Amino acid sequence: MKARNAIAIAALGIIFSGCLFAGEDERAYIHGRSASDENVPPFSGAVLANNTLYVSGSLGLVDGKIPEDPADEARAVMNAIKAEVEAAGMTMDDLVFVQIFCSDVAHYGAFNAVYRTYFTKEYPARAFLGSGALLFNARFEVLATAVRREAD
Secondary structure (H helix, E strand, O other): OHHHHHHHHHHHHHHHHHHHOOOOOOEEEEOOOOOOOOOOOOOOOEEEEOOEEEEEEEEOOEOOEOOOOHHHHHHHHHHHHHHHHHHOOOOHHHEEEEEEEEOOHHHHHHHHHHHHHHOOOOOOEEEEEEOOOOHHHOOEEEEEEEEOOOOO
């Protein structure tokens, strides 16, 4: 329980540090949704605040359904994260923190086999949490934070 609390506190610190110390508040909404539209889910795909991108939790849906194979679902959810990151003009190597909620930690290996293929540099910090049931009976929900790298 203490380890889980420490992970949650560390995640919140990473998430809020970009906003608290960023200076001017420049925001861009990636696949943004408005509170005035009641016909959409109440969140945007991602928010870019200065050079920090906060990507909403994503599921690995394919044609609105969860794939039967955990690896296919992991690939679909990572593709969803990648799409949000790239829409902000970043790459997966700009990710600094990734949090994975998993309905059954027995899928840890299948997820990792897919996850590894999305990076060409150092891996971001990460948490893989057993969560119990997820929306639509998904196995994985992934959220992420990215900070734009300086040109190499």
